[in-house]
Amino acid sequence: MREQPLVPEPEFASYYGRPILKPPVWKQPDVPMYLFLGGLAGASALLAEGAAMSGRPALERVARIGAASGAAFGTVALVHDLGRPERFLNMLRVIKLTSPLSVGSWVLAPFSGLATAALASNLTGRLPVLGRLAGLGAGALGPALATYTAALITNTAVPAWHEAFQEMPWIFAGSGASAAGGLGMLGAPVDQAGPARRLAVIGAALELGGSELAIRRLGMLAEPYREGKPGMLMKTARALTAGSAAVALLGGRSRVLSGLAGAGLLVSSAITRFGIFGAGVASAKDPKYTVVPQRERLRRREAVGAAQG
Amino acid sequence: MSNSLAGRLDDVAGDAGYHDHPPRMGFFTDTSICIGCKACEVACKEWNQVPEDGISLSGMSYDNSLMLGADTWRHVAFVEKTVPTEPAITGVDQAADGLQWLMASDVCKHCTHAACLDVCPTGSLFRTEFGTVVVQEDICNGCGYCVPACPYGVIDQREDDGRVFKCTLCYDRLSVGEEPACAKACPTDSIQFGELSELRQRAEHRVAELHDKGVDVARLYGQDPDDGVGGDGAFFLLLDDAEVYGLPPDPVVTTRDLPAMWRHVGMAALGLVGAGIAAFIGRPR
Numbered sequence: 001m002r003e004q005p006l007v008p009e010p011e012f013a014s015y016y017g018r019p020i021l022k023p024p025v026w027k028q029p030d031v032p033m034y035l036f037l038g039g040l041a042g043a044s045a046l047l048a049e050g051a052a053m054s055g056r057p058a059l060e061r062v063a064r065i066g067a068a069s070g071a072a073f074g075t076v077a078l079v080h081d082l083g084r085p086e087r088f089l090n091m092l093r094v095i096k097l098t099s100p101l102s103v104g105s106w107v108l109a110p111f112s113g114l115a116t117a118a119l120a121s122n123l124t125g126r127l128p129v130l131g132r133l134a135g136l137g138a139g140a141l142g143p144a145l146a147t148y149t150a151a152l153i154t155n156t157a158v159p160a161w162h163e164a165f166q167e168m169p170w171i172f173a174g175s176g177a178s179a180a181g182g183l184g185m186l187g188a189p190v191d192q193a194g195p196a197r198r199l200a201v202i203g204a205a206l207e208l209g210g211s212e213l214a215i216r217r218l219g220m221l222a223e224p225y226r227e228g229k230p231g232m233l234m235k236t237a238r239a240l241t242a243g244s245a246a247v248a249l250l251g252g253r254s255r256v257l258s259g260l261a262g263a264g265l266l267v268s269s270a271i272t273r274f275g276i277f278g279a280g281v282a283s284a285k286d287p288k289y290t291v292v293p294q295r296e297r298l299r300r301r302e303a304v305g306a307a308q309g
Numbered sequence: 310m311s312n313s314l315a316g317r318l319d320d321v322a323g324d325a326g327y328h329d330h331p332p333r334m335g336f337f338t339d340t341s342i343c344i345g346c347k348a349c350e351v352a353c354k355e356w357n358q359v360p361e362d363g364i365s366l367s368g369m370s371y372d373n374s375l376m377l378g379a380d381t382w383r384h385v386a387f388v389e390k391t392v393p394t395e396p397a398i399t400g401v402d403q404a405a406d407g408l409q410w411l412m413a414s415d416v417c418k419h420c421t422h423a424a425c426l427d428v429c430p431t432g433s434l435f436r437t438e439f440g441t442v443v444v445q446e447d448i449c450n451g452c453g454y455c456v457p458a459c460p461y462g463v464i465d466q467r468e469d470d471g472r473v474f475k476c477t478l479c480y481d482r483l484s485v486g487e488e489p490a491c492a493k494a495c496p497t498d499s500i501q502f503g504e505l506s507e508l509r510q511r512a513e514h515r516v517a518e519l520h521d522k523g524v525d526v527a528r529l530y531g532q533d534p535d536d537g538v539g540g541d542g543a544f545f546l547l548l549d550d551a552e553v554y555g556l557p558p559d560p561v562v563t564t565r566d567l568p569a570m571w572r573h574v575g576m577a578a579l580g581l582v583g584a585g586i587a588a589f590i591g592r593p594r
Contacts, residue, residue, distance in 0.1 A: 015386060015555030016369045018376060021462040025453040046585040054589055083451015083471025087431075090450045094432040097571075098314070098564050101454050102430035143578035150577070151570045155428060155563050156457040162563055165570045169577030177584050199588035206584070284457060291552045294559035 012295065014287040021157055023284040030081035032277040034074045035149050036270040038108070039176025040183065041070025042146030043199070045115055047180050049139035050195055052132065059196060061122060062187030066180060067138055068119040071112040071145075078108075100151040107144045114138040146176035153280060159290060160224045160283035161276075167214035171276075174206025175269045178241065182265030185248060185258045197252045200265050204245035207272065208238065221289060230278030233271050240268035315565035317534045318421050321542075325436035333440030334483060336492065336500060336543035337508040338414055339515060340554075341527060343499040345371060345412035349383040352494035356479065357382065360467075370410075376555065377415055379467035382476040383491050384415045386554050413545065413554050414500060416491070417442070417463045417476035418531055421539030422562040425455035425464050425475075440505070440542055441478040449473055460538065460560035478542070505542060516546060524548070530556065537561030 014020075024031075044066030051060035079088045091105040115138040121131020150172040154165035161168070181200025185193050211234070215222040225234050244264030251257035283289040313324055322330040353359065362380035367373050370387035377384045388411035423442045426434040433448035434455060444464075451471035455464050464475040479489035487493075492502035501508060509532050519527035526548050531541030537560050551558045 013550055013552045015388065015553065016372075018555060019462065020552070020555055020557050022378075022456045022459065022465050024457040025466045026457075043581060043585075046581065047588075050585055050589045081453075083453065083466055083473075084449070087448075087450035090431040090433075090448055091452070093448070094430075096427075096430065096432070098427040098567060099430045099454065100567075100570075101428065101452060105430060143581040144574075146581060147574045147578045151567070151574045154570055155567055156454075157424065157460040157462075157560075157563055158457045162566070165566060166573055169570075169574045170580065173577040173581040173584075177581060181588070195588040199584060202584045202587060206580070280457075287552070287555075290557055294557055295552075298559045 012288060012291045014291060018287065019285050020287050020290045021159075021284045023281050024156070024158065025083075026277075027081050028274070028277065030077045032273040033270070034077040034081070035153075035172070035273040035277065036175075036179065037070040037074035037077065038104075038149050039146045039172055039269065039273075040179040040266070041067045041074060041111070041115065042142035042144070043173075043176040043180030043203070044070060044183060045111070045118075045135070045138040045142035045145075047184055047196060047199060048118070049135055051184075051192070052135060054195070056188070056192040056195070059184055059188040059192040062184055063180065063196075064115070064119040064122050064135065065187070066183045067115040067142070068112075071108065071115050075108060075112055100148055100155050104145075104148045104152060107141055107148060111138055111141040111145050114141070143173070147173050153276070156280075158280045158284045159293060160218070160221050161280040163218055163221050163293075164214045167210045167217070168276075171207050171210035171214065171272070174203045174208075174210055175272050177203025178207055178245070178265045179203075179269035181248075182244070182262040182269070185252065185262030186266065187262075190253050190255050190258050193252070193258060196262075197248050197258070200248055200262070201245050204241045204248075204265065207269075208241060211238070211272075220292060221283060224279035224282040224286075224289070225275070228278075228282060230275045230282055233275030233278060237268045237271040237275055240264050240271065244268060314427070314567065315422055315537075315562055316539060318539050319534070321421050321440045321539075322436060322438055327438050330438040330440075333505040333542065334478065334503065335419060335440075335505040335508055335541070336416060336478070336489075336502055337512050337546070338416065338543065339499050339501065339512070339546045340411065340413035341499075341515075341519060341524070341546055341548055342497045343385070343412040343414055344497055345385055345387060345410070346496060347374075347385050348494040348496060349414050349491035349500055350374060350381070350385060352490040353383045353476075356482070356490035357477070359474070377417070377461075377463045377475075378465040379470075379474040382416065382474075386413045386415060387411075388413075388549070388553055390549070390553075411548055411553070413547065414491070414495075415554070415556070416543050417478070418461055418538070418544070419476075419478055419542030420562065421534065421542070422564065423538075424458040424460060424562045424564055427562070427564040427567075428454045428458045430454060437480055437483075439478070439480075439483055441480065441483075442542075443477045443480050444473060444475060446472055446474070458563055460557055460562065508544075512544065512546060519546075537565070 048063035184196025531544035
């Protein structure tokens with residue numbers, strides 16, 4: 001028998017420890033901020049329609065501001081992130097169902113127009129019927145705007161994003177709802193903010209529950225969500241979301257507590273997006289998260305093949 | 310169209326909409342005869358006028374280009390392996406001091422199911438009549454979506470330019486019947502260019518020949534049309550596990566899961582509508 005050096009088997013092999021994947025070139029804060037603003041705008045458009053139908057003008061006003069300004073600033077963030085911002089209109093050159101960014105551009109463009117028109121009508125009192133129709137249109141597109149961004153990030157080779165594709169849309173829907181509800185609580189008087197409070201609490205529960213499910217299911221790929229700076233952001237967001245939701249539930253009828261809880265939910269929704277974004281980048285930069293799960297997949301496939309063969 | 314997102318797809322150009330098209334062209338890179346001369350890297354840079362992207366020593370053996378990227382479309386990897394100081398049993402370069410050198414020229418895989426192309430929102434990335442994948446630089450707006458979508462980490466953004474760049478399999482040369490610059494320059498024919506179906510047969514023969522000679526570590530990478538990307542247009546003969554060369558062991562095109570992703574997005578969007586309704590009918594004020 002030949003002598004073998006007594007070195008422990010490495011957990012995985014790599015090329016000088018270098019990453020296999022290219023980490024996303026999407027800039028911070030542009031893209032995580034866009035994820036937040038898209039969620040806020042989409043869910044706000046929905047809240048605005050409910051407020052309009054149920055006769056809550058102050059809540060409607062705040063939600064329309066959230067929808068229109070979220071879409072506007074979100075668009076600015078997206079265009080600013082482009083390597084060639086002057087070519088942003090190329091986003092509407094084709095429509096491709098295989099590209100969530102293409103689908104999202106076709107949702108964001110009409111949404112922005114409709115939400116802005118609805119807000120303009122609401123602020124000026126002009127063309128009220130057209131304004132409401134625009135608001136209905138934005139409300140119909142809102143849920144798509146708030147959730148497509150989950151497909152945007154999970155439809156990549158980034159391990160911690162891709163493997164979480166089942167839960168991510170629910171996390172994003174919840175995060176958007178809690179942000180929109182939070183803004184409503186912050187901006188509307190408490191006697192009109194009831195629906196905002198309930199939307200915020202439902203959203204917070206979705207966001208927390210979805211994250212918990214994902215982290216339990218992901219195994220090794222949950223590490224980037226727990227460790228380092230993204231881990232700290234996720235932990236902070238979790239505490240702030242849960243705490244603010246509790247304040248909203250218990251003290252939501254106090255104007256001060258309602259405003260504080262609403263602000264907390266807005267901030268925690270944004271922090272969640274930064275945490276998720278950072279965790280994905282970290283998982284792409286470490287070859288471990290590419291090699292080990294793929295090796296494991298190959299090993300299982302070979303075991304199945306051997307059992308059948 | 311069947312298998313347009315994942316799985317075996319025999320006529321990739323036809324699937325992309327070409328009715329009359331030439332056969333699918335590709336690379337077979339036989340790393341067992343790579344001598345690490347980097348002529349491919351140089352020829353590629355020269356022909357495609359790819360900008361200089363830093364001349365430095367990496368400390369990673371003779372590798373000084375580090376990885377594929379916007380300005381490196383061929384990358385020669387140098388792996389130094391410590392092996393037992395027995396007489397050579399592998400039949401490949403093995404020095405007496407127990408050091409074995411693996412050299413491999415990496416390149417864009419021109420996947421059958423190319424994630425970069427699928428996710429490109431502008432239509433800048435397209436499938437050529439040769440079945441290859443090319444960026445139209447006059448359309449790319451630098452959104453960067455293709456970069457994290459590629460399961461091999463090939464395509465990247467050129468920082469001072471904003472757009473993304475990668476190997477075109479010398480689309481311009483192919484169009485006039487010339488072979489790509491890297492294959493033309495390769496002195497050992499480690500890089501072989503040709504019709505993909507023919508290259509696959511040639512590779513099977515080569516790997517059988519190496520096994521006969523006792524090089525049982527030889528294996529093909531990316532040639533299987535049933536793999537996670539439907540097979541690569543540029544595939545390899547390797548002498549160790551893929552990850553040793555910086556390649557993913559079991560790459561899968563992300564868009565294979567996109568129908569399921571859209572389903573989950575749809576359900577969550579409906580869930581959000583439900584949450585909105587519940588918020589208003591929950592209880593009066």
